[in-house]
Amino acid sequence: MAEADVARVGPAASGPATPAAAGSPAETVGSWTTLTPNLRIIAGFILALSNFMVVLDLTIANVSVPHIAGNLGISLDQGTWIITSYAVAEAICVPLTGWLAQRFGAVKMFLLAMLGFSLFSLLCGLSVSLGMIVVCRIGQGLCGGPIMPMSQTLLVRVFPPEKRSMAMALWAMTTTLGPACGPIIGGFISDDLSWHWIFLINVPIGLISAMLGYRYLRAVETETRILPIDKIGLCLLIFWIACLQILLDTGRDADWFGSARIVALGIMAAVGFCAFVIWELTEEHPIVDLRVFRHRGFSTTCVIMALSFGSFFAGVVAVPQWLQTTLGYTATKAGFVTALNAVTAIFVSQFAARLLPKVDPRALISFGTGWMGLMSLVRAGWTSGVDFFSLAWPMAALGIGIPFMMIPLTTVSLSSVNPEETASAAGLTNFVRSMAIAISTSAVLTIWGDAQSASRVDLVGKLQPAAAQASLAARGFSADQTLWMISNMVDTEAATIALNHAFVVAAMLLFVSSALVWFSPRVPLTRLSGAGGH
Numbered sequence: 001m002a003e004a005d006v007a008r009v010g011p012a013a014s015g016p017a018t019p020a021a022a023g024s025p026a027e028t029v030g031s032w033t034t035l036t037p038n039l040r041i042i043a044g045f046i047l048a049l050s051n052f053m054v055v056l057d058l059t060i061a062n063v064s065v066p067h068i069a070g071n072l073g074i075s076l077d078q079g080t081w082i083i084t085s086y087a088v089a090e091a092i093c094v095p096l097t098g099w100l101a102q103r104f105g106a107v108k109m110f111l112l113a114m115l116g117f118s119l120f121s122l123l124c125g126l127s128v129s130l131g132m133i134v135v136c137r138i139g140q141g142l143c144g145g146p147i148m149p150m151s152q153t154l155l156v157r158v159f160p161p162e163k164r165s166m167a168m169a170l171w172a173m174t175t176t177l178g179p180a181c182g183p184i185i186g187g188f189i190s191d192d193l194s195w196h197w198i199f200l201i202n203v204p205i206g207l208i209s210a211m212l213g214y215r216y217l218r219a220v221e222t223e224t225r226i227l228p229i230d231k232i233g234l235c236l237l238i239f240w241i242a243c244l245q246i247l248l249d250t251g252r253d254a255d256w257f258g259s260a261r262i263v264a265l266g267i268m269a270a271v272g273f274c275a276f277v278i279w280e281l282t283e284e285h286p287i288v289d290l291r292v293f294r295h296r297g298f299s300t301t302c303v304i305m306a307l308s309f310g311s312f313f314a315g316v317v318a319v320p321q322w323l324q325t326t327l328g329y330t331a332t333k334a335g336f337v338t339a340l341n342a343v344t345a346i347f348v349s350q351f352a353a354r355l356l357p358k359v360d361p362r363a364l365i366s367f368g369t370g371w372m373g374l375m376s377l378v379r380a381g382w383t384s385g386v387d388f389f390s391l392a393w394p395m396a397a398l399g400i401g402i403p404f405m406m407i408p409l410t411t412v413s414l415s416s417v418n419p420e421e422t423a424s425a426a427g428l429t430n431f432v433r434s435m436a437i438a439i440s441t442s443a444v445l446t447i448w449g450d451a452q453s454a455s456r457v458d459l460v461g462k463l464q465p466a467a468a469q470a471s472l473a474a475r476g477f478s479a480d481q482t483l484w485m486i487s488n489m490v491d492t493e494a495a496t497i498a499l500n501h502a503f504v505v506a507a508m509l510l511f512v513s514s515a516l517v518w519f520s521p522r523v524p525l526t527r528l529s530g531a532g533g534h
Contacts, residue, residue: 039216039219040158040159040163042212042216043154043158043213043216043217043220044155044158044159044167044170046209046212046213046216046217047151047154047155047158047171047213047217048151048155048170048171048174049174049205049209050110050114050147050151050206050209050213051147051148051151051152051171051174051175051178052174052177052178053117053178053202053205053206053209054117054144054147054148054178055148055174055175055177055178056178056181056182056185057086057140057144057182057202058087058178058182058437059178059182059186059316060182060185060186060189060198061082061083061086061186061198061199064186064187064189064190064195064198065079065082065083066079067190067195068082068133068195071195072127072128072129072130072133074130078130079130081130081134082133082134082137083249084245084246084249084250085134085135085137085138085141086137086138086140086141086144087141087245087249087434087438088138088141088241088242088245088246089137089138089139089140089141089142089145090141090142090144090145090434091141091145091241091245091431091434091435091438092141092142092145092237092238092241092242093141093142093143093144093145093146094145094146094148094149094427094430094431094434095237095288095427095428095431096145096146096234096237096287096288096427097109097145097146097149097150097153097423097424097426097427097430098288098289098421098423098424098425098426098427098428099227099230099286099287099288099289099424100146101150101153101222101423102222102224102225102227102423103224103225103226103227104224105221105222105223105224106150106153106154106157106221106222106423107154107213107217107218107220107221107222108221109146109150110146110147110150110151110154110213110217111210111213111214111217112143113143113144113145113146113147113150114143114147114206114209114210114213115143115206115207115210116139116142116143117140117143117144117147117202117206118202118203118205118206118207118210119139119143120136120137120139120140120143121140121199121200121202121203121206122199122200122203123136123139124136124137124140124199125196125197125198125199125200125203126196140199146427148175148430149423149426149427149429149430150423150426151171152168152171152410152414152426152430153222153422153423153426154217154220155167155168155170155171156414156422157220157222158217158220162357164411165353165354165356165357165407165411166350166353166354168353168407168410168411169349169350169352169353169403169407170349171410172349172403172406172407172410173342173345173346173349173403175406175433177339177342177345177346181335181339181342184335184336184338184339186198187335189201222423227285228285229287230280230283230285230286230287232279232283233276233279233280233283233286233287233288234287236272236275236276236279237276237287237288239268239272239276240268240269240271240272240273240275240276243265243266243268243269243272244265244269244273244435245438246265247262247265247266247269248438248439248441248442249438249442250262251442251446252442252445252446252449256446277290288424288427288428289421289424290428292417292421292424292425292428293428295416295417296416296520296521297412297413297415297416297520297521297523298413298416298417298425300516300517300519300520301409301412301413301416301429301517301520302413302428302429302432303516304365304369304409304513304516304517304520305409305413305429305432305433305436306432306433306435306436307436307509307510307512307513307516308368308369308372308405308409308509308510308513309406309433309436309437309440310436310437310439310440310443310509311372311373311376311440311506311507311509311510311513312372312402312405312506312510313436313437313440313441314440314441314443314444314502314506315376315379315398315503315506316338317440317441317444317445318444318445318448318499318502319334319337319338319379319395319499320334320335320337320338322495322496322499323337323391325495326384326492326495326496327384327386337388337391337392337395338395340392340395340396340399341395341396341398341399341402342399342402343396343399344396344397344398344399344400344402345399345400345402345403346399348399348400348402348403348404349403349407351403352364352368352403352404352407352408353403353407356407356408356411360522361408361411361412361523362408362517362518362520362522364404364407364408365404365405365408365409365412365513365514365517366514366515366517366518367401367404367514368401368402368403368404368405368406368408369401369405369510369511369513369514369517370401370510370511370514371400371401371404372398372401372402372405372510373506373507373508373509373510373511373513373514374507375394375397375398375401376398376503376504376506376507376510377503377504377507378394378397379394379395379503380500380501380503380504380507381500382496382499382500383496384492384493384496410429412520412523413425413429414426414429415523416523444502444506447498447501447502447505448495448498448499448501448502449498450498451494451497451498451501451502452491452494452495452497452498453494454498455493455494455497455498
């Protein structure tokens with residue numbers, strides 16, 4: 001189909017075109033000029049709340065799998081499909097955001113996604129079997145996937161250029177706070193209420209957001225085009241992402257590439273990915289517009305985002321597990337320690353947003369990733385006898401760097417593409433971040449597990465337990481109790497050493513990100529205020 005044959009449909013809000021704002025060549029009807037300042041605040045709150053709800057669901061169900069498995073009468077291995085099904089569906093749908101926005105309109109898709117997410121959340125909460133909850137989680141992931149990039153795209157359209165860096169700060173902080181709060185809220189609900197409420201709490205939030213969004217967001221609807229459906233590209237996308245996500249979720253338990261099934265999944269994912277890239281780059285109307293990677297600023301920020309966000313999330317995964325299994329922390333207390341960085345980040349985000357239009361964003365990103373790398377090295381010095389203050393202050397200090405990493409990266413990535421490519425760029429950056437989370441989760445658990453085994457062997461080889469056994473026997477411990485205590489001590493130290501190794505690897509990746517940002521072209525400060533919406 002030729003470009004001239006693609007029908008254009010006007011935005012939902014009717015009316016004459018609005019003149020372009022100064023320095024903003026692409027402002028038309030459906031832009032921020034149609035909203036009053038008070039309505040912009042309400043619209044921004046709706047979008048931030050919706051994004052937080054969806055991001056929260058990435059981790060809130062993880063701690064509840066044992067509760068769900070016990071209630072439904074299934075094994076823990078079967079229960080992991082509750083997590084995998086959501087992750088696969090979301091990963092497939094996120095990169096489709098650009099096509100969906102062009103075909104149906106960003107606001108319309110956002111509202112339909114919110115309603116669908118609420119419906120499937122309700123059905124998840126009412127599930128009585130594994131099959132039902134897995135199907136409903138797939139529906140939840142398909143509807144939740146577009147909400148993150150759509151909310152990001154609409155924030156650009158809701159706020160005027162001089163306010164967009166602040167809007168991106170709000171969006172970035174909800175993206176950071178959600179995964180950190182997930183284990184806390186999920187653990188509290190599972191322990192004190194019922195696992196059903198992990199899903200049911202989404203229903204009123206989703207319905208309220210959809211109703212308010214219908215009332216206040218229609219004025220910023222995007223222009224639509226009747227595009228053909230790239231069926232082959234869609235099938236290839238589903239194929240390779242499903243193979244990769246299942247590989248990542250099940251590889252650790254299957255001894256990775258020691259398993260023929262994992263090898264087969266890896267080959268299928270690689271072949272499917274290559275075929276997908278070739279097809280999408282040659283298709284006239286691709287389902288995922290990979291051509292946005294031609295912008296060097298966008299492609300560089302995506303690489304930095306994958307490395308830095310993956311390294312950051314590795315700590316989000318590993319620290320709570322170490323605190324609970326090694327130091328004996330409760331799930332709630334471990335969650336609070338993990339969430340300290342998000343609390344600090346919320347306060348610092350306002351400073352990062354205010355500096356963005358005035359300072360070279362590459363310097364801000366370099367500082368943010370470098371600072372996070374430094375805090376990873378500090379945490380690499382933790383011991384099994386660490387006190388709460390020594391745990392808390394590096395976690396809180398880590399939050400200083402997060403806004404300086406996330407806000408400029410998010411803003412620069414959207415500022416580096418053409419205005420009509422904003423939705424596609426937002427979808428791809430969110431996809432990169434989702435894949436970074438999935439890969440880093442599998443990687444850190446594998447590195448941690450392998451390092452524990454290696455450290456335990458090394459410690460046992462150097463251990464001279466005779467004196468310890470004699471000392472414990474003199475205190476009245478039996479031989480079995482003595483051996484158990486020594487074994488437990490070795491396991492504790494091995495787990496701590498392994499965590500330190502993981503933090504060193506994360507620090508190195510963050511330092512690489514800090515240097516890599518300088519290969520990105522400098523974005524003029526006048527464009528940063530537009531954040532991709534111009």
